[in-house]
Amino acid sequence: xxxxxxxxxxxxxxxxxxxxxxxxxxxxxxxxxxxxxxxxxxxxxxxxxxxxxxxxxxxxxxxxxxxxxxxxxxxxxxxxxxxxxxxxxxxxxxxxxxxxxxxxxxxxxxxxxxxxxxxxxxxxxxxxxxxxxxxxxxxxxxxxxxxx
Numbered sequence: 477x478x479x480x481x482x483x484x485x486x487x488x489x490x491x492x493x494x495x496x497x498x499x500x501x502x503x504x505x506x507x508x509x510x511x512x513x514x515x516x517x518x519x520x521x522x523x524x525x526x527x528x529x530x531x532x533x534x535x536x537x538x539x540x541x542x543x544x545x546x547x548x549x550x551x552x553x554x555x556x557x558x559x560x561x562x563x564x565x566x567x568x569x570x571x572x573x574x575x576x577x578x579x580x581x582x583x584x585x586x587x588x589x590x591x592x593x594x595x596x597x598x599x600x601x602x603x604x605x606x607x608x609x610x611x612x613x614x615x616x617x618x619x620x621x622x623x624x
Contacts, residue, residue: 510555510556510557510558511557511558511559511560512557512558512559512560512603513559513560513561513562513603514559514560514561514562514565514568514603514604514605515562515565515568515602515603515604516562516602516603517602518600518601518602518620518621519600519601519602519603520598520599520600520623521551521553521557521577521598521599521601521617522553522554522596522597522598522599523551523552523553523554523596523597524551524552524594524595524596524597525549525550525551525552525579525589525592525593525594525595525596525597526549526550526551526552526593526594527547527548527549527550527593528547528548528550528612529545529546529547530545530546530548530612531543531544531545531546532544532545532546532609532610533609536609546610546612548578548579548612549578549579549581549586549589550576550577550578550579550613551576551577551579551597551599551617552575552576553574553575553576553577556572556573556574556575557574558570558571558572558573558574559571559574559603559615567605567607568604568605569605571605571614571615574613574614574615576613577603577613577615577616577617578606578611578612578613578615578616578617579599579616579617579619580616580617580618580619581601581618581619582619585619585622588622589622592622592624596624597622597623597624598623598624599617599619599621599622599623600619600620600621600622600623601617601618601619601620601621602617602618602620603615603616603617603618604616604618
């Protein structure tokens, strides 16, 4: 009986160790790969999830009493990143030293993210440039998957 408990304990400890190693490896890849591209394949970004209020229409802060209030999720990145536009991209321009990205996601993902507010989280998605008054960071991150 003691041998079985001992083996179970060893297996649990190995599983925990393996998950920590995998997580650290993923973070090392992200931290060393600071150059990203707009519209490219999915990236994994990690950081602290926060929420912030910005004024919306009609005046986007010029008339706070009448402007709508937009609450958005922002990922504060572990380390600043640089985002480059592809040569044939007429819409995006290179942006350096990005520390925060506004998150764009489905309603389902928004409900899941609520439990991660002010906590570390990893997300998978793609990057794009701000193009409307509802975009409050230079670079936005379209979330495809919540990894943690």
